[in-house]
């Protein structure tokens with residue numbers, strides 16, 4: 001089965017997570033992704049958080065599958081020459097260096113355009129160009145704080161809290177992938193390359209859209225009816241942290257199930273969807289609430305929402321999270337067990353769908369990773385092991401027209 005992005009050549013000048021997550025996705029879909037790394041050390045994640053001495057770390061191999069690796073010191077004249085040749089032959093160059101690093105290396109947008117006017121240069125930075133913080137280097141949690149996620153997550157009486165999901169890193173990479181595919185589509189029409197820029201702050205904020213909604217509602221009416229602070233608590237003039245409340249018109253909460261005293265994940269998320277109120281009453285053995293004016297409408301329920309959740313929690317007390325969901329699903333109630341990473345890793349459905357895949361790595365043997373979350377009816381997405389540092393250096397230099405003697409001299413000079 002042919003892959004959709006076959007024939008697209010990508011210079012992957014990325015490191016850590018935001019850039020590599022983007023290029024890995026494009027590699028899965030068939031692009032020839034050439035990871036350019038510094039000789040000797042490579043991407044810093046190869047050696048970060050190692051669990052096997054001297055082997056590439058899981059951090060690296062889970063973000064760099066399906067790629068080739070060339071080592072190149074792009075600050076040497078020979079290294080620059082190789083990168084220039086690659087730019088002439090490629091469709092896309094992706095980078096997520098600190099602000100100004102690519103320019104300092106000599107690869108300004110103007111120079112790249114001279115080399116290849118069809119080039120798409122895709123960049124991740126912490127803040128967007130012209131932003132008053134544009135000079136800052138940024139990692140995941142910094143972006144979550146700058147993009148509005150941290151100030152709106154966690155508990156109202158605790159500090160701002162970051163999410164375990166990579167909202168700053170991988171999420172920004174996914175935004176960049178959309179930008180690259182859009183620029184490729186534009187190039188199909190007009191033959192021209194362009195710059196695609198995504199900032200981590202903007203990408204986090206794009207996922208915090210509903211919190212900007214809430215700020216404007218708060219400014220206008222002074223309260224937010226779906227937050228736990230309503231109706232008994234106080235609101236200030238900023239969107240508060242709402243704990244585990246649902247973010248839309250359906251109240252929800254994380255509720256304890258049997259075994260919560262010893263199992264940190266013995267919980268379900270329970271949603272009170274307005275039109276499911278009658279089935280909820282039947283499911284939890286409270287049929288009298290169906291026609292009680294104090295509970296019949298969402299508005300009437302809100303002042304009692306904590307008591308309602310406490311009643312549901314009492315009903316859950318003798319049921320495991322799985323038993324509870326199996327009962328509630330029959331009543332069409334939106335809910336899920338809170339799943340640990342251990343449970344997710346062992347989930348047969350996730351293995352079957354290719355969302356969790358087992359991959360072979362040359363140094364490590366088998367490891368688990370997250371496969372493509374996007375499924376196609378006409379394309380299989382196969383995940384292959386990540387490359388060792390410089391595994392394809394000679395192969396790629398040969399493709400660029402260098403002979404063995406020249407390649408040997410570049411190795412000797414430390415350019416590759």
Ligand code: CAO
Pocket residue numbers: 015016017018019036037038039072073074075096097098099100101102104105124125126136137138139140169
């Ligand atoms: N050959 C020669 N030099 C190389 C090279 C190569 N193959 N690859 C990188 N370098 C050089 C760069 O040119 C740069 O040199 P100068 O600072 O002298 O110009 C240097 O290595 C350091 O690059 P950097 O600033 O990107 O690296 P850092 O470790 O200091 O910062 C990070 C890391 C992630 C904070 C920064 O790259 C950044 O802010 N990136 C943009 C935002 C981003 O993507 N962050 C998310 C990362 S995922 O958590």
